[in-house]
Amino acid sequence: MDSVGVLVWLSIVVTILSKSHADRNVYPSAGVLFVHVLEREYFKGEFPPYPKPGDASNDPITFNTNLMGYPDRPGWLRYIQRTPHSDGVLYGSPTSELVGKPTVIEITAYNRRTFETARHNLIINIMSTEDFPLPYQAEFFIKNMNVEEMLASEVLGDFLGAVKNVWQPERLNAINITSALDRGGRVPLPINDLKEGVYVMVGADVPFSSCLREVETPQNQLRCSQEMEPVISCDKKFRAQFHIDWCKISLVDITKVVPVHREKAEPGTGILPDMGEYKPPSETLESRDYFADFLITLAVPSAVALVLLLILGYSMCCRREGVEKRNMQTPDIQLVHHSSIQKSTKELRSMSKNREISWPLSTLPVFHHVSGEVVPPIHRDNYETTSMPLMQTQTNLQSQMQIPRQQPSGKWYS
Numbered sequence: 001m002d003s004v005g006v007l008v009w010l011s012i013v014v015t016i017l018s019k020s021h022a023d024r025n026v027y028p029s030a031g032v033l034f035v036h037v038l039e040r041e042y043f044k045g046e047f048p049p050y051p052k053p054g055d056a057s058n059d060p061i062t063f064n065t066n067l068m069g070y071p072d073r074p075g076w077l078r079y080i081q082r083t084p085h086s087d088g089v090l091y092g093s094p095t096s097e098l099v100g101k102p103t104v105i106e107i108t109a110y111n112r113r114t115f116e117t118a119r120h121n122l123i124i125n126i127m128s129t130e131d132f133p134l135p136y137q138a139e140f141f142i143k144n145m146n147v148e149e150m151l152a153s154e155v156l157g158d159f160l161g162a163v164k165n166v167w168q169p170e171r172l173n174a175i176n177i178t179s180a181l182d183r184g185g186r187v188p189l190p191i192n193d194l195k196e197g198v199y200v201m202v203g204a205d206v207p208f209s210s211c212l213r214e215v216e217t218p219q220n221q222l223r224c225s226q227e228m229e230p231v232i233s234c235d236k237k238f239r240a241q242f243h244i245d246w247c248k249i250s251l252v253d254i255t256k257v258v259p260v261h262r263e264k265a266e267p268g269t270g271i272l273p274d275m276g277e278y279k280p281p282s283e284t285l286e287s288r289d290y291f292a293d294f295l296i297t298l299a300v301p302s303a304v305a306l307v308l309l310l311i312l313g314y315s316m317c318c319r320r321e322g323v324e325k326r327n328m329q330t331p332d333i334q335l336v337h338h339s340s341i342q343k344s345t346k347e348l349r350s351m352s353k354n355r356e357i358s359w360p361l362s363t364l365p366v367f368h369h370v371s372g373e374v375v376p377p378i379h380r381d382n383y384e385t386t387s388m389p390l391m392q393t394q395t396n397l398q399s400q401m402q403i404p405r406q407q408p409s410g411k412w413y414s
């Protein structure tokens with residue numbers, strides 16, 4: 001009983017360990033379409049069951065895929081996930097240069113409800129194929145499919161079956177699948193369940209059948225140029241499931257393709273000559289002497305400032321000409337005159353302080369601003385206050401009501 005318990009416990013530990021380091025190996029062939037589905041169901045088990053409200057079985061899950069140590073996938077590998085509630089699909093056509101080098105793809109699954117993540121590695125070991133490449137390659141454009149629908153193995157199997165039926169090859173492989181959006185196609189309007197369209201390239205070992213070549217006849221070329229559907233006898237083999245745009249079919253016999261001879265491009269005028277290898281500056285920097293810079297930027301201006309300070313200090317302290325000197329230069333009679341004016345001004349000021357009349361008459365309006373009549377200065381305080389120190393002022397004011405205002409000032413100063 002005990003040993004059974006230990007075994008069960010061990011197997012649980014082993015499954016947990018293998019789950020946490022779930023490295024999956026896949027062995028696609030070079031030049032043959034590779035499809036790997038990232039199943040939501042599989043990754044759901046990775047997230048701990050959080051007691052959060054919501055239907056845990058329907059959590060939105062998204063995936064991030066990248067080549068290990070790099071931010072993106074390798075160029076041949078594409079990824080699509082239409083919604084967070086559908087599976088993600090990695091697909092592409094591995095190239096033969098990658099044979100023998102395992103490609104490690106990091107797959108990170110995000111639960112968009114609990115924000116949990118899970119990390120897996122997918123190790124793609126690309127195998128070489130002896131019948132690579134298949135010499136006759138045909139690319140079909142299927143109008144009524146999106147790329148992820150076409151990647152489902154049963155749909156792709158149906159399509160290959162139909163192609164086999166009209167071509168009769170010994171071997172037939174799907175080579176590549178491309179969304180029409182990657183070839184400049186447009187996202188369709190969300191009406192009538194329109195699809196983006198998808199290009200499927202297949203390769204076979206026998207020449208193209210007569211049916212596949214029917215589109216090359218002059219009549220069909222004419223219909224294609226007029227944007228009419230060409231008449232293809234074997235279209236009915238596809239029609240039930242796949243709407244093929246026969247005008248866009250491309251048939252390539254790679255044994256006849258003349259290899260394009262690429263000459264090394266002559267560098268134009270805008271290209272710099274080869275300067276050899278780039279040598280970065282060394283990591284360790286030598287210490288630099290900043291003393292001369294210090295002298296120029298700080299010491300010289302401070303010396304100038306000091307000289308200016310001395311000149312200014314000397315002229316302020318030792319060459320000052322004050323009130324005494326001014327008085328000595330002024331004739332006595334002027335000084336006496338001046339001081340007597342000052343004295344009387346002071347006296348007048350102190351007298352006016354005692355009056356306590358708020359405003360001098362000159363500041364009150366003399367004329368009505370609309371009618372232009374001479375108006376008595378309205379001075380509420382004047383007539384009501386009893387603490388008026390100089391009664392004379394009151395009588396003055398009353399007599400001034402009708403007379404211009406120059407007179408009081410003249411009277412005051414005379």
Ligand SMILES: *[C@@H]1O[C@H](CO)[C@@H](O)[C@H](O)[C@H]1NC(C)=O
Nearest residue numbers: 031093094175176177178182
């Ligand atoms: C497969 O299709 C993609 C997208 O059009 C293209 O970049 C890639 O070169 C194709 N691969 C092969 C082997 O034809």
